[in-house]
Amino acid sequence: MNSHLLKQNIAFAIFRILGLMVVSILFWILGFIIYQGAGVISWEFLTSAPSNGMTSGGIFPAIVGTLYLIVGSSVVAFPVGILSAIYTSEYAGNGNIVKFIRIMTNNLAGIPSIVFGLFGMSLFVNTLGFGDSILAGSLTLGMLALPLVIRTTEEALKAIPDTFRTGSLALGASKLQTVHRIILPMAFPNIITGLILSIGRISGETAPILFTVAAYFLPQLPHSIYDQVMALPYHLYVIAVSGTDLEATRPMAYGTALVLIVIVLIINISASYLRKKLQKRHA
Amino acid sequence: MLETKNIDFYYGGFHALKNIGMKMEDHTVTAFIGPSGCGKSTFLRLFNRMNDLIPDTRLTGECLIDGEDIYHKSVDVTSLRKRVGMVFQKPNPFPKSLFENVAYGLRVAGTTDSRFIAQRVEESLKGAALWDEVKDKLKKSAFELSGGQQQRLCIARALAIAPSVILMDEPASALDPISTSKIEDLIHILKKDYTIVIVTHNMQQAARVSDKTGFFMLGELIEYNDTKKIFMSPEKEETQNYITGRFG
Amino acid sequence: MKHTEKELITLKEGVSEMWRLVLSQLEKAKQAFLNNDVELAREVASREKRVDSFELKIDSDCENYIALYNPVAVDLRLVLSLIKISITLERIADFADGIAKYVIDESAGFDNRDLRDDLQVETIFDTVIEMLSDSYVALDSENTRLSGKILAKDETVDEIYRNAIKILAEAIREKKIDPENGIKTMLVMRKIERIGDHCSNIVEEIVFYIDAKVLKHSKNRTSPPAPPEKTKKN
Numbered sequence: 001m002n003s004h005l006l007k008q009n010i011a012f013a014i015f016r017i018l019g020l021m022v023v024s025i026l027f028w029i030l031g032f033i034i035y036q037g038a039g040v041i042s043w044e045f046l047t048s049a050p051s052n053g054m055t056s057g058g059i060f061p062a063i064v065g066t067l068y069l070i071v072g073s074s075v076v077a078f079p080v081g082i083l084s085a086i087y088t089s090e091y092a093g094n095g096n097i098v099k100f101i102r103i104m105t106n107n108l109a110g111i112p113s114i115v116f117g118l119f120g121m122s123l124f125v126n127t128l129g130f131g132d133s134i135l136a137g138s139l140t141l142g143m144l145a146l147p148l149v150i151r152t153t154e155e156a157l158k159a160i161p162d163t164f165r166t167g168s169l170a171l172g173a174s175k176l177q178t179v180h181r182i183i184l185p186m187a188f189p190n191i192i193t194g195l196i197l198s199i200g201r202i203s204g205e206t207a208p209i210l211f212t213v214a215a216y217f218l219p220q221l222p223h224s225i226y227d228q229v230m231a232l233p234y235h236l237y238v239i240a241v242s243g244t245d246l247e248a249t250r251p252m253a254y255g256t257a258l259v260l261i262v263i264v265l266i267i268n269i270s271a272s273y274l275r276k277k278l279q280k281r282h283a
Numbered sequence: 284m285l286e287t288k289n290i291d292f293y294y295g296g297f298h299a300l301k302n303i304g305m306k307m308e309d310h311t312v313t314a315f316i317g318p319s320g321c322g323k324s325t326f327l328r329l330f331n332r333m334n335d336l337i338p339d340t341r342l343t344g345e346c347l348i349d350g351e352d353i354y355h356k357s358v359d360v361t362s363l364r365k366r367v368g369m370v371f372q373k374p375n376p377f378p379k380s381l382f383e384n385v386a387y388g389l390r391v392a393g394t395t396d397s398r399f400i401a402q403r404v405e406e407s408l409k410g411a412a413l414w415d416e417v418k419d420k421l422k423k424s425a426f427e428l429s430g431g432q433q434q435r436l437c438i439a440r441a442l443a444i445a446p447s448v449i450l451m452d453e454p455a456s457a458l459d460p461i462s463t464s465k466i467e468d469l470i471h472i473l474k475k476d477y478t479i480v481i482v483t484h485n486m487q488q489a490a491r492v493s494d495k496t497g498f499f500m501l502g503e504l505i506e507y508n509d510t511k512k513i514f515m516s517p518e519k520e521e522t523q524n525y526i527t528g529r530f531g
Numbered sequence: 532m533k534h535t536e537k538e539l540i541t542l543k544e545g546v547s548e549m550w551r552l553v554l555s556q557l558e559k560a561k562q563a564f565l566n567n568d569v570e571l572a573r574e575v576a577s578r579e580k581r582v583d584s585f586e587l588k589i590d591s592d593c594e595n596y597i598a599l600y601n602p603v604a605v606d607l608r609l610v611l612s613l614i615k616i617s618i619t620l621e622r623i624a625d626f627a628d629g630i631a632k633y634v635i636d637e638s639a640g641f642d643n644r645d646l647r648d649d650l651q652v653e654t655i656f657d658t659v660i661e662m663l664s665d666s667y668v669a670l671d672s673e674n675t676r677l678s679g680k681i682l683a684k685d686e687t688v689d690e691i692y693r694n695a696i697k698i699l700a701e702a703i704r705e706k707k708i709d710p711e712n713g714i715k716t717m718l719v720m721r722k723i724e725r726i727g728d729h730c731s732n733i734v735e736e737i738v739f740y741i742d743a744k745v746l747k748h749s750k751n752r753t754s755p756p757a758p759p760e761k762t763k764k765n
Contacts, residue, residue: 092340093338095338137423139301161375163371163373164374164375164377165378166336166371166375167371167375167437168334168368168377168387169333169336169364169369170331170333170364170368170389170441171364171365171368171387171391171440171444172361172362172364172388172391172392172444173361173387173391174361174391175390177391181379181387181390181391185378186378206343372618451537452609486603487601490603513604514604514607515603515604515607515743516601516604516605516608516743517604517606522604523604526604527535527602527603527604527605527606528533528534528535
């Protein structure tokens, strides 16, 4: 065997091993969580509130709280994010203002999530007086999701070739009509995917909800957007480090983690499924 | 009739068109030829103001359609583009059904009379010599057509809004020879009802389809004359060098 | 140089070669006729086939060039004029062959030197040969300044021909020449006159190629047309 071939084989072997390592880390985490947490998953665990100082019972309020927060932050982030992405990529051209907006959006994405939490507490909870509430938490999470939504939407819009824009404009369509009738429908699958992935991102965040919405222990469901809720990530943190009986709740912590992972996984899988389906419709 | 007087056009500091004056009569086909970057496409796009979309451009001189200055403040660009249709280099049908592609211009113009739209769609597809091939699959996606059919669909789409002028920017450069010859046949037919201006890199195509030919080089209109004259005995040496392939 | 230009030059060279051959045929036909040289006349007759095959070859080369290269403008004009020139050259060679055959058949021929001088046979021969060789130079040098001069020579040829009718008619009437021989001599003069016309056609083709002016049927054909206008190069 000549030395080039040998080197190449060795190099490929290393790449392959490294690649497999990434996969094995993922499976290791998943396997570990499933192994540790699967035992506590039961119908009762999913549908009842925690009891006995959170050493028994289930996580139902936390699941519901997380879903509320997902919906709430989507309501905040999606319209603002999508519309501003349409503005920057379709209308604003390539001037200095747009460049500035883009840089700032990227900076926003780089801010640590705990800072968002702190800011949300100061602005929404205290200054605006929303208190610890779904509203304050959704706004904070929504802000966190915003740069992600903007960026994925912008990319989805940019992926549409200019020939469709000029084609539409050349037929006497206005810019708004072009965006509305041609560009958005074409970009829709990718925009949706981006949105769902950003939901997946924020549903696991703990820091932003820490000071703005999450309840340590609240065995009933919220009645309005001004109520506190429990949330899966925070609940996981609580029963893992600051519960009344950490040893006893350890399996429940893994169970909670498993539920959180499954929710995120479902979201991600549905995103790619939806994209495929939508793309097929447009092809 | 299309007419320009003393047109100068700039992309930023780049002087893309230099003092162009020419007239194009109704119901004729005028071809623009010239090396890449000579300004022929830029000049074509003046007539439906597509250059407006490019930032940092400047135009001086007059550009008239039937005597009306289309760059006058009172001119509404969208209504201008309904009078001046355009077909692009690459077929660019929308990801919609065949029917909706052709109906698009009418719909954005606010037409809601569905019987009228259906009638226009049929007429336009017939006008673009596509009706017989697609009449049974109007609900199918435009992407299911071949490249040549897609380009004729784009022509039908432009016809649907009843323009008086059709601009074609290298309409056959992405097509195979058979599709190309169908487009060329179509241009001959459309000439009866429309004024056609076509930019092409294919000189034989210019010779085959046009009545008059304008040769552009470095932003100047070097020679503009009957196509037969241009291809048999051009008056300018630059024209001759270009069309005989001795250019550059 | 571009490949298409090389091909064109090859075409042009083919025609030039044919031209030289036809010129030499004509020259030899003249010598044979003036000197009653049957040997030389036979040589002309035997080389006629070469001229024919030249014409066929140039014809098919030009057809191929048009089919493969789609020439336009000056290139197209050159190819078209080369086709016509080669056809015309072939006809001129036919006439030379005809004259040679006449010498072969009528070896008794034409020994009345005075009559020959009156008819200006040598002059008319030389004039058409000059026309043919001048037009060769015109094409070779792509220069149309000679065209007026060549076309003017055709008028000389026509004049000699017109006079020849009268002179021969009178010679026959006065029995200076056998009537049959006189008519045949007239036919030779006729052939030479036709060669002059064909040379004029060739000149017209050359002008068409170089200056793109169709001279045929235009009245003012002795003034050379203006060269193409040159625009400033940027």
